[in-house]
Amino acid sequence: MKKQFEQQPGNQLWWVVSLLAIVVILPTVCLLWFMVQAVRNERLAVRQKLVDLYDGEVKHIADWIDNDIWQTELNWLARQESLPEDFLFQTLIQTENSESNEQIPLLKHSDAIVIYSVNGEPAYPRMKPMESDSESISILRLAQDLEYTWGDYSYALQEYNRISEENEQPLTRLKALIGKVRCLWKMGLKTEALASCRQCTTSEQLPVGSVETANLIAQARMLLVDFSKQAEDEATGSAWQLLINTALTYDPQKPDYLSMDSETRLLLLNRILESDESEVSEGQRNQVLRFLSVETRSLQAIQKFYSVESFQDWLPQQMRRIDLPEETFGVWYRLSNHRILVLYNKDSMQQKLQIYRDQLQRFRKELQFSILDNTGASIIKHEQGDAKAFLSAPISSHFPNWTIELFPEESELLDKAAERQIAIYTWGGILVIGLVLVTGGLAGQTFARQVKVNRLKNDFIATVTHELKTPLASMRMLVDTLLEGRYKDQQQVREYLELVSGENKRLSRLIDNFLSFSRMERNKHAFEIRTTDAGSIAGEAAEAVRGRFEQANVDFTLQIPEKIPQVQADPDAMVTVLVNLLDNAYKYSGDNKQISLQVIPDSQAVYFEVHDNGRGMTPRVAKRIFDRFYQADQTLSRTAEGCGLGLSIVKYIVDVHHGRIDVVSEPGKGSSFRVRIPTA
Numbered sequence: 296m297k298k299q300f301e302q303q304p305g306n307q308l309w310w311v312v313s314l315l316a317i318v319v320i321l322p323t324v325c326l327l328w329f330m331v332q333a334v335r336n337e338r339l340a341v342r343q344k345l346v347d348l349y350d351g352e353v354k355h356i357a358d359w360i361d362n363d364i365w366q367t368e369l370n371w372l373a374r375q376e377s378l379p380e381d382f383l384f385q386t387l388i389q390t391e392n393s394e395s396n397e398q399i400p401l402l403k404h405s406d407a408i409v410i411y412s413v414n415g416e417p418a419y420p421r422m423k424p425m426e427s428d429s430e431s432i433s434i435l436r437l438a439q440d441l442e443y444t445w446g447d448y449s450y451a452l453q454e455y456n457r458i459s460e461e462n463e464q465p466l467t468r469l470k471a472l473i474g475k476v477r478c479l480w481k482m483g484l485k486t487e488a489l490a491s492c493r494q495c496t497t498s499e500q501l502p503v504g505s506v507e508t509a510n511l512i513a514q515a516r517m518l519l520v521d522f523s524k525q526a527e528d529e530a531t532g533s534a535w536q537l538l539i540n541t542a543l544t545y546d547p548q549k550p551d552y553l554s555m556d557s558e559t560r561l562l563l564l565n566r567i568l569e570s571d572e573s574e575v576s577e578g579q580r581n582q583v584l585r586f587l588s589v590e591t592r593s594l595q596a597i598q599k600f601y602s603v604e605s606f607q608d609w610l611p612q613q614m615r616r617i618d619l620p621e622e623t624f625g626v627w628y629r630l631s632n633h634r635i636l637v638l639y640n641k642d643s644m645q646q647k648l649q650i651y652r653d654q655l656q657r658f659r660k661e662l663q664f665s666i667l668d669n670t671g672a673s674i675i676k677h678e679q680g681d682a683k684a685f686l687s688a689p690i691s692s693h694f695p696n697w698t699i700e701l702f703p704e705e706s707e708l709l710d711k712a713a714e715r716q717i718a719i720y721t722w723g724g725i726l727v728i729g730l731v732l733v734t735g736g737l738a739g740q741t742f743a744r745q746v747k748v749n750r751l752k753n754d755f756i757a758t759v760t761h762e763l764k765t766p767l768a769s770m771r772m773l774v775d776t777l778l779e780g781r782y783k784d785q786q787q788v789r790e791y792l793e794l795v796s797g798e799n800k801r802l803s804r805l806i807d808n809f810l811s812f813s814r815m816e817r818n819k820h821a822f823e824i825r826t827t828d829a830g831s832i833a834g835e836a837a838e839a840v841r842g843r844f845e846q847a848n849v850d851f852t853l854q855i856p857e858k859i860p861q862v863q864a865d866p867d868a869m870v871t872v873l874v875n876l877l878d879n880a881y882k883y884s885g886d887n888k889q890i891s892l893q894v895i896p897d898s899q900a901v902y903f904e905v906h907d908n909g910r911g912m913t914p915r916v917a918k919r920i921f922d923r924f925y926q927a928d929q930t931l932s933r934t935a936e937g938c939g940l941g942l943s944i945v946k947y948i949v950d951v952h953h954g955r956i957d958v959v960s961e962p963g964k965g966s967s968f969r970v971r972i973p974t975a
Contacts, residue, residue, distance in 0.1 A: 346686050349701050353688045356654045360691045364650070365612065369628070376630045380410050380419040381554070385545035387635070388589045404646045406623075407592035407638035415603035415634065420557035420593045424506050431467040434458060438474055442481075452478040469495065469511045476518060485526045492519045496537065509553040516541055517566055535574050542567055543582055557590050564590070596638055603634050614694045616668050624668070626693075645675055651690065651699065662701065669696040677702040770795050822865040822951055826975040829862050829901045830855045833894050836873035840881070844890070849881065852891040859896045860974040868948045869972070873903060875941045876968050880907035883966075900954075900971045908965040917958050921946040945970075 375386055387408050410419045438458065441451035455478060458471040472495050479488035495515035520538050523531040540551035542563035547554070564587040567575055575583070599619065600606060606627060609615065617623040622641040627634060639647060648666055652675075655662050663677040665684070677700070684700035691697070774795065782788050837853045844851045873892065880890045884907050895902040912920070921942050949956045952972055960966035 349686050350688060352655070353686070353690075353699060353701075356651065357689065357691045359654075360650070361693060365691075365693055369612075372628055372630060372635070376633055379547050380412075380633075381421075381545040381547065381552075383633070384408055384410055384419045384593075385586075387637075388585065404639060404643040405589065405637045406640050406643050407589060407596045407636075409593055409596050409600060409636040411603050411634040411636070413632050413634075417597050417601065418633070420590060420597065421506065421555070422597070423510075423556040423558045431464065431470060434462065434467055435470055435474065438471070442474065442478060448478040448481045452482070466505065466508050466511070469508060469515075473511060473515055473518070476515070476522075480522060485522070489519070489522055489526060489528060489530075492522060506554055506556050509555040510559045513541055513553055513555045513559050513563060517563065520566075532574075535570070538563060539567055539575065539579055539583075543579070543586065557594055561587065561590055561594075592638065596636065600636055606636070612693050614697070616670050616672070622672075641674065648675060651675075664702060665700045666690060667698050667700070669694075770799065822868055822948075824863055824865050824952065826861050827864055827866045829859045829864075829894055829896075829903075829972070832862075832864070832866055832869045833873065833892055833903060835866070835870045836877060837892055839870065839874050840877045844881065844888075847881070847888065849884075849888040849890055852889075852893075854891065854893040856894060856896060859894060860901060862901050862972045863975050864952055864972055865948075869903075869952070872945045872948050872970060873905065875945050876905040876970075879941060879968075880905055880909065880966070883907070884909035897974075900973050903970040903972070904967060906965065906967045911960045911962045911964050911966055913962055917960055920958070921956075 375383055378386060388405060409417055412418045435458065438451050438454035441447045441454060452475060455471045455475040459468050459475065462468050462471065472491060476488050476492045476495060479485075479491060492515060496512060496519055516534075516538050519534045520531070522528075523534045528534075537551060540549075541553055542560060544552045546552060564583050567583050568580070568587070599617075609627065611627055611629040614624060614626045617625045617638065623638055624641075624644050625636060625638045627636040651664070651666065655664060664675070665673055665677045666675040668674050684702055686701040687698050689697065690699045776782065777788060777792075833853065833855055837851075841851070877890065877892065881888065884890065887908070889908040891904075891906045893904045893906070895904060946956060949970055949972075954970060954972045956971070957969045958966060959969075
């Protein structure tokens with residue numbers, strides 16, 4: 296009968312939980328399925344409308360780019376084709392500053408431009424010519440040996456003078472004059488050196504007949520800047536301006552133009568960037584940075600595309616990704632007399648495709664999109680995370696295999712009617728599901744609380760019955776023995792009476808614990824917390840157990856320092872705490888009991904530490920010893936008395952005092968309980 300009674304609450308809980316699960320889960324699943332279907336239908340209808348709408352807009356933009364933008368660009372290029380290659384190169388990389396800026400947006404932001412002649416050879420950037428003037432080298436060898444090897448600048452100067460006066464070849468004469476300038480400077484004749492250097496920087500007296508001659512004049516103009524600056528010459532500013540004009544002039548009609556190669560022009564551009572800010576205006580410096588970047592990238596592009604034959608399988612006006620270490624994209628144009636290759640890096644391509652963003656956001660401002668190149672790599676990435684594109688379409692016939700994917704914001708996808716209907720479905724479903732869950736939760740919580748109360752009552756009754764029955768049975772047996780006269784002498788009578796007294800005390804402690812537990816459960820335990828002496832608390836607790844410890848030959852140590860701060864506590868309650876801890880130490884220690892009670896003062900608290908050499912406990916047991924009715928030894932043959940309420944009462948009293956209790960224990964090495972109580 297008892298077994299059936301103990302299993303009844305568990306069986307009831309299982310059936311109720313199963314019933315609640317069916318009542319809550321089944322309607323919830325059905326309702327969610329209907330909601331999902333309704334919302335999906337609404338979204339599919341709106342999605343199809345949006346796909347049709349945006350697809351038409353994307354096609355409209357692609358047609359506009361193909362028929363207007365690209366055609367306008369071709370017409371503009373055809374008008375510029377008659378320009379010399381140098382000037383055409385400059386015109387192409389300065390489209391941002393040209394009057395046609397709004398008409399040719401696709402030429403913006405180019406990173407490299409290579410212009411080929413009609414026969415397919417690179418015309419600009421101009422490559423550095425191979426050294427072919429062997430006669431000039433032999434003529435100047437003696438003068439250069441005197442200058443560089445022997446350091447005889449006077450004789451070297453005479454030799455350079457002789458060559459410049461007698462030789463009619465312009466390149467040789469110019470090299471001799473520049474050598475003369477160097478020697479004059481090294482001899483300290485700065486005025487004469489500057490005068491001769493200015494003579495070398497003009498092309499009037501020395502006609503430019505080749506790229507080599509133009510390169511030498513450019514070098515002379517750099518020397519003039521350096522020498523003028525070192526000599527603090529008044530004409531330093533004009534020398535700087537001449538050098539800047541030389542580097543930035545691509546038009547053969549301008550007076551400072553030189554047909555130098557691109558490597559020499561890069562030397563001039565770098566020299567200008569190394570100058571002081573006061574010597575170059577901000578506008579000039581920006582121009583220098585632009586020309587330097589494009590000239591450098593264009594020279595690198597020639598290494599891969601040295602002639603038009605390098606892209607024979609590549610249709611003109613078709614943008615594609617280029618196989619280079621850096622992400623690069625290119626397009627080339629076939630004109631009447633030239634072929635033009637234009638390259639862009641990823642940042643430039645993103646700026647180039649800004650035209651799509653501008654047009655799409657004119658249609659819908661919040662629209663997000665991605666553009667993928669012909670390899671499927673992302674050029675412009677949307678901000679919608681892992682969202683799936685609702686539309687994918689080609690961006691233009693001039694961007695073969697490039698696609699645009701649209702990711703509009705979710706709130707903008709749905710029209711007003713769909714949003715209202717979905718809101719009705721959603722909130723109605725949430726309300727019903729919420730009511731079902733709340734009702735089921737309350738019912739389950741109420742039943743679980745009732746089952747817990749029943750189990751607690753059963754445990755309490757069973758524990759009280761067991762624990763009270765033991766001392767009562769012992770006392771009854773001893774009293775019956777005395778009443779029947781089955782004793783030898785008065786000494787044995789006294790021993791039996793002492794045993795009855797001990798069982799009576801044990802019964803009193805059990806009843807006190809049960810009463811304390813009852814007050815804890817009803818939260819009606821009253822404490823008189825006041826400022827009290829921590830040493831007196833420890834002393835009273837020690838006196839309460841001293842007689843029992845002395846009878847059992849316990850090695851008991853009490854350590855109370857002289858100066859201890861006072862604490863805020865109920866003295867009787869704290870004595871109960873320490874007595875319970877000392878009693879536990881006594882019960883769970885072996886024959887050679889060693890127990891200590893130590894008071895440890897601190898700046899903000901006082902610690903009461905009870906240590907024993909008993910059996911100890913595992914960490915798992917140490918976590919549960921403060922639970923009600925829990926006993927480490929659950930076996931029927933356990934020797935330690937008690938009902939598992941002592942430490943739970945200790946924990947309750949310590950918590951009321953805003954303190955803390957900690958336990959440190961190892962199996963076979965004893966246990967230490969430390970109680971922390973704040974100071975007054």
